[in-house]
Amino acid sequence: MIDSEPADAATSPPMPKRTKSHKPMSEINVVPYIDVMLVLLVIFMITAPLLTEGVKVELPQAEARLMDEEAKRPLVVTVNREGAYFVTYDDDRTQPVDRQTLVEKAAAIIRLNPDIPVLVKGDRDVPYGQVVGAMVLLQQAGAPKVGLVTEPREEPKRKR
Numbered sequence: 001m002i003d004s005e006p007a008d009a010a011t012s013p014p015m016p017k018r019t020k021s022h023k024p025m026s027e028i029n030v031v032p033y034i035d036v037m038l039v040l041l042v043i044f045m046i047t048a049p050l051l052t053e054g055v056k057v058e059l060p061q062a063e064a065r066l067m068d069e070e071a072k073r074p075l076v077v078t079v080n081r082e083g084a085y086f087v088t089y090d091d092d093r094t095q096p097v098d099r100q101t102l103v104e105k106a107a108a109i110i111r112l113n114p115d116i117p118v119l120v121k122g123d124r125d126v127p128y129g130q131v132v133g134a135m136v137l138l139q140q141a142g143a144p145k146v147g148l149v150t151e152p153r154e155e156p157k158r159k160r
Helices: 007-011 031-051 099-112 128-140
Strands: 075-079 085-089 093-097 118-122
Touching (some): 075 099, 075 128, 093 099, 099 128, 118 128
Parallel strands (some): 075 118
Antiparallel strands (some): 075 085, 085 093
8 A cells, every 4th residue: 555645635625826916006196196286285375465466545544334254256446546447356356447448347247246246446545536437437337336445444542
């Protein structure tokens, strides 16, 4: 009885072969995307204040109630010291306009947004007639109500 295999070998299961399996990695490396996002955030933080333009006017001071924070962004017409008109709407870019363009732009904006607040900012050194002229142009454009923008009164400093 010469067997080439031991008696145990027939009863034991064969040993599994070890093979290396190369599965594709299913994880996404997000670190480069985070870096790009942070760079874009910094760029937008730097450029955003530069995009906001405005016309320097000294508003008259008056006691008036503030606008609601939830109100729609208003259409603002500014009359500067020289009597020139400027329109500011939604994107905070102030554009110089003449009388005819002011009526056309305001009419288009009011048609799209019938309940938009319409405001006039007039420099305190502008003759009253020019501010009223801007209000008349806005009424010609279809604005049902036109408000005036003022600065709150400054409290006099108390002596101690």
